[in-house]
Amino acid sequence: MQLDHHHYKQRDNKSITVTLANNNDQIRAAQALRYRVFAEEMQARLNTKEPGIDQDLFDAYCDHLIAQDEQTGEVIGTYRILPPHQARKxxxxxxxxxxxxxxxxxxxxxLVELGRTCVHPQYRNGGTIAMLWAALTQYMLRHNYQYMMGCASVPLSDGGHTAASLYRKMATESMAPIEWRVFPRCPLPMTSFDTKLEIATPALIKGYLRAGAMVCGEPAWDPDFNTADFLMLLPTQCINKRYASHFKR
Incomplete structure (x- = not known):
């Protein structure tokens, strides 16, 4: 399935196009960006078979949403999308x-799963994220999928206090109903942290919450990425109307 091409011109006149990858070269470029962001920037321990490429067993079953700089052709952002029929496979x-x-x-x-989200450092702004979200929304509507979920990661570089404080904040304002609660296999020991820090919600999580997403429970600890991962769930019908009109353009 092809998506409409979404075009966006940034303030510095860089033009961005977002679409689904339709060949292996584009997928490998997305995997190279993932390696750069996760391994080189975030110091994640990736189990890579090939130097400079982040790839795992899920990749072959996923659709890969990519944002490209129109002038250079470089892949500068990506989302990995796992639709339900492929998850079954x-x-x-x-x-x-x-x-x-x-x-x-x-x-x-x-249920559609989003993952391996990353954006090149020079393109990390609201415009790039909005473009990716517009294409995701179109993908959901074309297939009539009802739910999106994904793990939103928060670094544990401060020992975990930021993640714990963020959970306290989201649990108060944006917790999923109990029938949608999930349980981390490797939970963070929440009682060990300061949960009262005044923190800014990370941009990606803020985007989820503004669109109408909920957090489905306590975060899991991912030792390879050294992050706290929050499972976010967004029913398509709950997409905030203010954002839906923007996403559907």
Whole structure:
């Protein structure tokens, strides 16, 4: 399936196009960007088979959404999308490795997973994220999928206090109903942290929440990435109307 090409001109006159990757070269460029961001910038321990390429068993089953600089052709942003029929083929979602998703069993046939999200440092702004979201929304609407989920990661470089404070904030304002609660397989020891820090919500999580997403429970600890991962769930019908009109352009 092809998406409409989404075009965006940034303030510095860089023009961005967002679409689904349609060949292996584009997918490899996205995987190279992922390696640069996750391994080189975030110091994640990736189990790579090939130098400079972030790839795992889920990639072959996913659609790869890519943002490209029109002038250079460089892939500067990506989302990995795992639709439900492909999750059945591979045997699970990536999130199943981090969380017990039993309470989401009844919606799995309509559940799309987003993952491996990253943007090149020079293009990290609201415009790039909005472009990616516009294409994601179009993807969901074309297939009539009802739910998006994804792990939103927060670095543990401060020992975990920021992640714990963020969870306290989201649990108060944006917690999913109990029937959609998930349980981390490797939980953060929340009682060990200062949960009262005044923190700014990270841009990606803020984007999820503004669109109408909920956090489905306590975060999981990902030791390879050294992050706290929050499972976010967004019912398509709940996409905030203010944002839906923007995303659907």
């Amino acid at each position: 591979v045997g699970s979602y990536y999130s199943d490795t981090e969380f017990d998703l039993t309470r989401l069993q009844h919606i799995r046939s309509q």
